[in-house]
Amino acid sequence: MEFKELAKERYSVRSYKDTKLTKEQIDRLLEVSNLAPTGKNNQPHRIYVLQSEEALEKINELTQCAFHAPVVFMFTYNLDEDWKNFREEGIRSGIEDVSIVACHVMFEAQEMGLGTCWVNAYPNTAVEQAFNIPDDEKSVLLMPIGYPADDSVPSERHELKKSLDKIVRYL
Numbered sequence: 001m002e003f004k005e006l007a008k009e010r011y012s013v014r015s016y017k018d019t020k021l022t023k024e025q026i027d028r029l030l031e032v033s034n035l036a037p038t039g040k041n042n043q044p045h046r047i048y049v050l051q052s053e054e055a056l057e058k059i060n061e062l063t064q065c066a067f068h069a070p071v072v073f074m075f076t077y078n079l080d081e082d083w084k085n086f087r088e089e090g091i092r093s094g095i096e097d098v099s100i101v102a103c104h105v106m107f108e109a110q111e112m113g114l115g116t117c118w119v120n121a122y123p124n125t126a127v128e129q130a131f132n133i134p135d136d137e138k139s140v141l142l143m144p145i146g147y148p149a150d151d152s153v154p155s156e157r158h159e160l161k162k163s164l165d166k167i168v169r170y171l
Contacts, residue, residue: 001111003107006107006110006111007107009110010106010107010110010116011115011153011154011155011158012116012117012118012154012155012158013067013115013116013117013144013146013148013152014067014117014152014155015067015148015149015151015152016067016068016069016070016115016144016146016147016148016149016152017070017146017147017148017149017150018070019070019146019147020070020071021051021070021071021114021145021146025112025114026049026051026071028108028112029073029105029108029109029112029145030047030049032104032105032108033045033047033101033102033104033105035104036097036100036101036103036104037100038083038093038097038100038101039082039083039092039093039096039097040083040093042081042082042083042093042097043081043097044077044078044079044080044081044082044083044093044094044097045075045076045077045078045094045097045098045101046075046076046077046078046137047073047074047075047076047101047105048073048074048076048131048133049071049073050066050071050072050073050074050131051070051071051072055072055131056068056069056070056072058130058131059072059074059127059142062122062123062126062127062130063119063121063122063123063127063142065117065119065121065122065142065144066119066122066142066144067117067144069117069144069145069146070145070146071144071145071146072142072143072144072145073102073105073142073143073145074127074131074133074139074141074142074143075098075101075102075139075140075141075142075143076098076128076133076137076138076139076140077094077095077097077098077137077138077140078094078134078136078137079094079136079137079138080136082094082097083097094138094140095140098140098141099140099141102118102140102141102143105143105145106118106143109145113147114145114146114147114148115145115146115147115148115152116143116144116145117143117144118141118143119141119142119143119144120140120141122142124138124139127139127142
């Protein structure tokens with residue numbers, strides 16, 4: 001499938017079938033994640049695969065935005081490993097690196113017939129504490145992954161795209 005079509009078809013899935021993912025499916029997503037570029041190739045990202053009954057119960061108690069998916073990836077980055085811009089204080093690549101990695105996973109999942117949802121609406125600190133994330137890591141997003149439920153449809157917001165003339169500036 002061409003990328004443009006893949007990108008058009010992808011939407012935020014908020015309702016999943018109970019079908020478990022296979023180890024091979026999860027491994028394929030993780031392998032693709034490892035192809036993503038990161039600042040200076042530092043690869044500061046970490047992916048926590050929440051798939052055990054206990055982990056899924058815990059994440060579903062902490063946020064309604066895990067949507068009871070059979071697998072949830074938690075993306076973090078190591079604060080000591082992300083690229084820092086020596087030209088300007090406070091500019092660093094961790095969130096961008098994680099976002100690029102997560103995009104690779106999101107589109108590979110779509111290619112595999114799986115649904116995902118990019119989730120920023122969760123209590124980051126509480127989740128980090130609940131899953132014993134090291135102090136030198138910061139969570140950026142959760143990504144529920146699984147087969148979309150039969151009644152899953154894109155939200156109305158999916159089609160609301162600004163025209164390019166409202167977004168693009170030629171200089």
